[in-house]
Amino acid sequence: MKVSRTQRWAVGAPPLLYLLIFFAIPTLIMVVASFRQPGEYGGLAPLFLEGENGTWRLDVTLESYRAVFSDTLYTGLFLKSFGYALVTTFACLVIAYPLALLIARSPAKVRDLLVLLVILPFWSNFLIRVYAWMIILGPQSAFILGLNGLLGSVGLEPVELLNTPFAVVVGLVYVHLPFMVLPLYANLEKHDPSLLDAAQDLGANAWQRFWRVIFPLSLPGVYAGAALVFIPAFGIFAIPDILGGTTGIMIGNVIKQQFLETRDWPFGSVLSMILTAIAVLVAGLAAWFARRSRL
């Protein structure tokens, strides 16, 4: 079928416009903001300054970049957030894989129900679900009391889980799990069962069938799921805010702080730029790996 120029634009324009307004322009604003001076009372200073004899000059500076890169505190926070996101991605993969495999192997009727159960948490508000974890991991919960009772009975010190990095990772894994399950399931469901018969017929045991056939064939799903979990987990601030206390702080919290509390917008913009750059890099890497696996 031949598609006319007008038709192509009619289909392509709305998403293009959406990306322009909600992604390209804000990113551009952020890029510009990262070079500007902070305002006297927060926010941004005027972009143009009036000179002595009626001339105007652009008031830009690399000061915010210098400040970010000269303080190891921020490099450390980026590394820590990267680490949390990596652990979260890995934990999601380990939990989601058997689940996705189970759903993909279920009879068609059960399959739809199980997929519904995976997306069921989306029916309630994100913050409420994270607050629920605050109660579950809090010092008075049945879970913590039981756990500490058990630890005490074998002579171990009681533990506190809330306001620790552990609580942050639990929250991150909980919230992002469906984003790993769904692409994995979509991939595994398409696998040709005769490939597994062939592998078994040619001498592969259950373990070898998994590592040599199922897993390599599912790599595009793994990469897609990893990108969908890693990128939002890397920049998130709500979960460490609620579950992390002071030790579980992530780079997203600092960015939020720069914009809303410290009100140093140029500084916050620089941090955001670095965050975005790393996210784009990770997404690109995932896409590159997925293409390289030739599936």
Place this chain on the structure above:
Amino acid sequence: MALLEIKNLTRRFGSFVAVDNVSLSINVGEFFCLLGPSGCGKTTLLRMVAGFDQPDLGGVWIDGHDVSSVAPEHRDVHTVFQSYALFPHMSVFDNIAFPLRMAQVAAAQIRARVDEALEDVRLSGMSKRYPNELSGGQRQRVAVARALVNRPKILLLDEPLAALDAKLKEQMQLELITLQKEVGVTFIYVTHDQQEALALAHRIAVMNHGRIEQLDEPSKIYNSPKNRFVADFIGTCNLLDASVTSAGGERMRLEIAGLGSVSQSQSEGASVGAKGVLALRPEKISIGYAVPADAELNHFHGKVFDFLYLGDVTLYVVEMENGQRIEAMLPNSAPGRAKFFEPGDAVEVSWRTDAGTFLLD
């Protein structure tokens, strides 16, 4: 001792009996065909030999060992699947090396044996390709090479040529025969294509409704079908309902409903009053404007109804006086016109008394 022994094998799915009390034995180096219409149980039988399915009754013995509790990965039996089931994420080399790696063959040996297997199926130099870069015929060869590379005792082939076009199919049939002779592995070949079975097999088991209707050499299956199903399923066959009016000696007489009396070689167990069917191959029936003088001929009047020109032969459909239609096949290589009779021509239909087979019901 037989290499593969199948005894009283039965497999039910609910109330449906897929394989019904089948027993057979297959010898070392044999090219054996399981032939039957779809749903006759041939693939279920194959899956029980491979180990993917378990029989409800009876069992499978390989080299004298009961393999009922042996998993597919531990049976010395490999399968060429109908869909080929090549691993899409592996190159041709890695696909063929797969069974060797599973058997923990040393890496140095793998190289040599994969190259050899590629040579066997005439795909040398293709080892770096991926399955999606191969044609249907090439994929089929890779599947065969992969299944044969570590020389299993038995190779199962589940309709491996079904997806190929006619010309390529014929070529692959010839190559499979050569390959089987070269490697000496026992082949068990499942197909619904009777021509393929006749062309390939040393012996054929014709299956229907989960049972073996006849197990014989191809020429016996074709020339002496044991019952109505086999006669009808293998090739084309005229089936005339008949009953015995006189028996004994070399000839018996049959009364064909609405047509008349014919002479026919005496068949075993056919006594006066027995009912059955006279099976006549089209190529054993002649038609002509006059009856050749031969006492051994049965002949009837008929009228050419239609014909199919098939290149090497022409198939005539002749309507008999009772309205029954009989197919007669005549070679076109005879001198003169390629086509001899036109629809509407009055002809004499004749066949020798030993041309047909009388099958008791």
